[in-house]
Amino acid sequence: MSVLEVTGLCGGYGAIQVLFGVDLAVAAGETVALCGPNGVGKSTLVRMVAGLSRPSAGRVALRGEDITAVPGPRRVRLGLSTVIGQQAFGTLSVRDNLRMHAYPNGRDDEPREAAVDGALAVFPRLAARAEQPASTLSGGERQMLVLAKTLIQRPAALVIDEFSLGLAPVVVGGLLELVRRLGAVGVATLLIEQSVNVAMSVADRLLFMEHGTIIATHTPAELRDSPDLARRLVLGGHAA
Numbered sequence: 001m002s003v004l005e006v007t008g009l010c011g012g013y014g015a016i017q018v019l020f021g022v023d024l025a026v027a028a029g030e031t032v033a034l035c036g037p038n039g040v041g042k043s044t045l046v047r048m049v050a051g052l053s054r055p056s057a058g059r060v061a062l063r064g065e066d067i068t069a070v071p072g073p074r075r076v077r078l079g080l081s082t083v084i085g086q087q088a089f090g091t092l093s094v095r096d097n098l099r100m101h102a103y104p105n106g107r108d109d110e111p112r113e114a115a116v117d118g119a120l121a122v123f124p125r126l127a128a129r130a131e132q133p134a135s136t137l138s139g140g141e142r143q144m145l146v147l148a149k150t151l152i153q154r155p156a157a158l159v160i161d162e163f164s165l166g167l168a169p170v171v172v173g174g175l176l177e178l179v180r181r182l183g184a185v186g187v188a189t190l191l192i193e194q195s196v197n198v199a200m201s202v203a204d205r206l207l208f209m210e211h212g213t214i215i216a217t218h219t220p221a222e223l224r225d226s227p228d229l230a231r232r233l234v235l236g237g238h239a240a
């Protein structure tokens with residue numbers, strides 16, 4: 001059974017429709033990358049999966065349960081974490097940022113400090129900056145903080161909106177390694193990623209989006225075997 005399932009999702013901004021029936025599913029331990037050119041609706045989809053905006057039609061399900069009408073914060077408690085941008089609480093220290101997420105929620109009976117220390121142990125750079133205000137972190141360190149929060153939430157499904165943007169390859173490599181590790185412990189991950197090369201390095205499957213729908217699904221091996229296909233999909237139908 002899929003951990004995260006999106007069916008027939010439609011919606012947009014007021015009169016502007018952006019999504020036209022998106023279907024996708026991510027299984028336990030699977031990493032699925034969603035690729036596509038600028039403006040096709042990837043972030044809009046993430047916002048609807050996260051519960052930040054409501055679809056006009058369609059369904060979002062987590063572990064078989066319809067969560068389409070469930071508010072965003074409650075989705076986190078149900079096991080769906082979303083990484084959007086480099087959110088951090090500026091004046092709070094790195095450690096206090098993590099403490100805010102170390103609540104007991106039924107699936108998590110670890111004491112708070114142990115969960116915080118466990119997440120810091122995964123990111124030595126963050127551990128070295130634990131008492132520093134989050135506002136002083138670099139872009140890559142903020143992404144580490146966001147992922148460290150996710151480790152504390154221990155999600156069943158994780159949706160990440162473009163974390164490679166503007167980061168040095170070595171930082172992206174470290175973050176991708178963590179995504180692989182989350183996959184290895186069964187987390188279903190949907191990764192929004194403009195770079196097909198980055199997506200191919202971490203995903204089990206790549207979905208390609210155009211004009212608000214998924215137009216193709218391929219494994220990295222299929223794309224490696226067919227460079228023409230990959231080029232066509234990367235260019236979003238604009239290839240000659």
Ligand SMILES: Nc1ncnc2c1ncn2[C@@H]1O[C@H](COP(=O)(O)OP(=O)(O)OP(=O)(O)O)[C@@H](O)[C@H]1O
Nearest residue numbers: 013016018036037038039040041042043044045194
């Ligand atoms: N708040 C908004 N109000 C009106 N239109 C919006 C709003 N946010 C996004 N859009 C429009 O919706 C469409 C899809 O945007 P979205 O951010 O989902 O695309 P994307 O695939 O994530 O693009 P990118 O890769 O550039 O981030 C775009 O045409 C965009 O201009």
